[in-house]
Amino acid sequence: MGKSLNGDAVAPLRVGVVGVGFISGMYFETLRRIRDEVRLVRVADLDIERATTVGAAEGVPGGSVDDLLADPEVDIVLNLTIPAAHADISLRALEAGKHVYGEKPLTVTLAEGRTVLELAQQRGLWVGCAPDTVLGTGIQTARRAVDDGLIGRPIAATATMAIPGHEAWHPNPDFYYAPGGGPLYDMGPYYLHALITLLGPVARVSAAASHPRDERVIATGPRAGERVPVLTETHITGLLEHVGGATTTLTMSFDTVGTRAVPIEVHGLEGSLIVPDPNEFNGTTLLKVRGKDWEPLPVSAGYEDSARGFGLLDFHRTAAGDMPRADAGIAFHALEIMETMMTASVEGRRLDLGPAADRPTAVPLTSL
Structure with a gap:
């Protein structure tokens, strides 16, 4: 169980990862360190066999993107797809009622980025984006x-x-x-x-x-x-x-x-x-x-001993009404x-x- 900024106990933020390519390993390492506050619960990839294998290694279910987006246990989607897919996955996640945090860039074009942010505002959801370095x-x-x-x-x-x-x-x-x-x-x-x-x-x-x-x-x-x-x-x-x-x-x-x-x-x-x-x-x-x-x-x-994924931790620790730094x-x-x-x-x-x-x-x- 994590802590809010005022010291109250809060439930961990539950993360579903879409895209289990090279960079995902860096995030998994961080999520293991901060699991009391930000916890991996599911992974997905276009290559379902790969997602299943990676999920098994991380001790969580692995499968299709559709299954991940339908999972009520997922609070936020960590979007680690290639840049060309950033907008599509983020929009689908928001439509499914999930917060989104993604790798950079936010989207390939400014028009796509504006669409993502407008949908998030309409749905009352948060979108964050790397780099959190x-x-x-x-x-x-x-x-x-x-x-x-x-x-x-x-x-x-x-x-x-x-x-x-x-x-x-x-x-x-x-x-x-x-x-x-x-x-x-x-x-x-x-x-x-x-x-x-x-x-x-x-x-x-x-x-x-x-x-x-x-x-x-x-x-x-x-x-x-x-x-x-x-x-x-x-x-x-x-x-x-x-x-x-x-x-x-x-x-x-x-x-x-x-x-x-x-x-x-x-x-x-x-x-x-x-x-x-x-x-x-x-x-x-x-x-x-x-x-x-x-x-x-x-x-x-700064956050000591930080690594990729600390933007999620900062979001989880941010008080209601304040803006997370990786917004x-x-x-x-x-x-x-x-x-x-x-x-x-x-x-x-x-x-x-x-x-x-x-x-x-x-x-x-x-x-x-």
Whole structure:
């Protein structure tokens, strides 16, 4: 039995997982750790045999998506399908009266995302979305440094993810190069959620994008040597103008051999921060102020020892009337940033975004 924020005993949140591919193992590990508060009760997959096998390994029923959605024991659907299926599964779950928490991105298109959020509002249900890496001690300690004024007024940031393509290690990398894939939609949410957490929402964007290669060659697994067509942009650079006045230069690429750039730097009038990798839950924040060298900051905020799935725990612990920190409103804002960047890259214009999402509340230093 878990505890609410006021200490009262509350029933565990019962989770049904749809999609038992590679990433599901990370969630299962977390759910085993937090089972007193957030408990796995069922799994499903298009491959029913695989779902049955995985379910047996986790000690829960495994089978079809329809069976999972019809199960009254499932409170919330953890949507771990491929991006192209995110909208369909989320809408079906909401129609079935289930809350939804999904992997990033929220959906492939902004129109799909809007439909999901509108249905959730109509049904009085919650939708959340990864990445929840921003809830860990890495990004939260950096945020506290910003909020405490250690760098003065924030004026700028850089965010860089520059790597070779996923075909170098992934045996089935096709969807990374299909619409809804590419480095921006694949890895961009980690960086954008971190930037929104650190500097607040974004008001307007401009961008340039390209795909220098029309196909990629799979390097590993049974399909090694097979060629995959590139149907989306694989190198994107954008300028994000935050509502608060800071600007971020964002580069996302599957076309580089490597880089020595740190994932995120934040600069203020009085100092600068090197922020931990937003794809990780922890890491060391470095601070430099005038006249001093870089020095590490002690961990001061965030969920300690967190991992994928802590967004569910945060939802379960959030008091009635408050907004869970992994709310899909942030993911929708990130999706709008990405989609508008791609439009700006085609039109060669600086484009305004819609109404900004609220910056999520900070996470105090919290242990299980």
